[in-house]
Amino acid sequence: RLIAMGAITELHWVNNYSGSALTITNLEPDPVFAATCPPGRSTFISEQWVPWCSRGPDFAAHHIVIILNGVTFFVWQDTDSDGNWVRLSTAGFTSSSIPPEFVPAEHFPGSALEGGDRNVEVSSGGALRLVNA
Structure with missing residues (x-):
């Protein structure tokens, strides 16, 4: 099946x-990019493109892993029946509404629509969201 890809979403801070x-x-670039952001600080993470992934078999090399408070979050971009969004899951790859009995993966909270420059923001309570850079 052919999946339409949209605009690139890039993470900066x-x-x-x-x-x-x-x-x-x-996990997508070669070499893999990794950084740590200390509590109460900001860390520049360069221009990290959010990987595209529309199929479970491709997921291993096409996503971002965020670990906070012992919880692992998986981040990727996918076009599904609800549009093209940056996705966030604690369960790994979840998708696709094709066939219709599947539910699209959740949107990353905040400004998760495809394309543009974003920052990952962690609230004082530990909630993740994307904000426009």
Whole structure:
């Protein structure tokens, strides 16, 4: 099946207002990109493109892993029946509404529509969201 890809979403900063360190690893580039953002700090993560992934078999090399407070979050971009969004899951790859009995993966909270420059923001309570850079 052919999946339409849209605009690239690029991550620039992690702004960590929580009391815990956050690690972020982008598994798509070669070499893999990894950084840690200490609690109460901001860390520049260069221009990290959010990987595209529309099929479970491709997921292993096409996503970002964020670890915060012992919870692992998976991040990728996918076009599904609800549009083209940056997705966030704690269960790994979840998709696709094709066939219709499947539910699209959740949107990354915040500004998750395809394309543009974003920062990952962590609230003082540990909630993740994307904000426009």
